[in-house]
Amino acid sequence: MRKFYKGIIIAIISVIGGFLTYQVIEDYSEKKEVEKQTQILPDASFNSLSGIPVNLHDFNQTQPLVIIYFHPECEHCQYEAQEIGQNAYAFNHCQLVMVTPDDSLQRVENFCSDYHLWELDNCEVLLDTKNRFQKVFGKAIIPSVYIYATNRKLITHFLGETKSEAIINATNNTFTKH
Template sequence: MKKVNLIILFTLLLGCTAYMAYSSQNGEIEALPALSAPKDLPDFTLNDINGKANSIHQLAQDKPTLFIYFNSTCHLCQDELGSISKRIDEFKDYNLIFTTVQPKEEMIGFVEELGIKDKSFVHFLLDADMNVASFYQIRSVPSIFCYNSKKELVAEYVGITEIDQLLENLSRGK
């Protein structure tokens, strides 16, 4: 299992590096075109960083939800989640679900540094069996999906995405 995780991690890092080289223009990084995500928020049950099983639908409730698939060692993910954490209070009317394939031990320090894990609307889930990654066909991180209050896809992005754009999509999803 560790060998598979290392292969996946290497692939994700290679993808992030290639993406940065491809999309750098005048020092700015733009989101790539969407991947055609499932039109409805899937209802997987995953463990959070405390080991508690959580249903994605129960966490999303009836609020617009930002679902982000990330890797704590990815520079782009670090930047995106860091930007979100700086403006976390603007997301209080929504649910944020951050999901990763990484083992808890590899990403817990990153989650702690963000300083947002204790917010009631922020959830960190572990996709240990890669069910969510397979379902979404995650090819690069961060992969970002905005869902409305009915759990329908509103927008999707790969790579760094402007926080204002994410907030706008979430506000339209009420």
């Protein structure tokens, strides 16, 4: 009887081990696929605050494109927005696109007002009401920053809170790379 239970335990451990191995390989493959598809600016549309669909390819291609995935209630996002507002002049040479999964228009508008994002001519805030961002960019954490050169090739991306100096430096380097 003990051999029977040993066999069952070994079989269960083998099945669990196989499943976990499969999951790790699947997650790795998915991550690599997302990395590959984001090397060039993906074809993705989000909604403006007025509800109009806006495609990421609609923005000025003579400027680097900085995509920031944020949430108005995220403290790290608030810090980034404050930094961008305080260093607005340093972002004049690029297009800022801020995408949020938040479905509260009032909260998003308050966020934009609090951090003076309305005052930036080169900043567009978009709503991701259908969670397209994560489908296109993968399991992005909030906040995340993706920086594309004028040829729309990915220069770099940051996961988590990012200082404005790092974003500015990366956008300044877009003119010498690729």
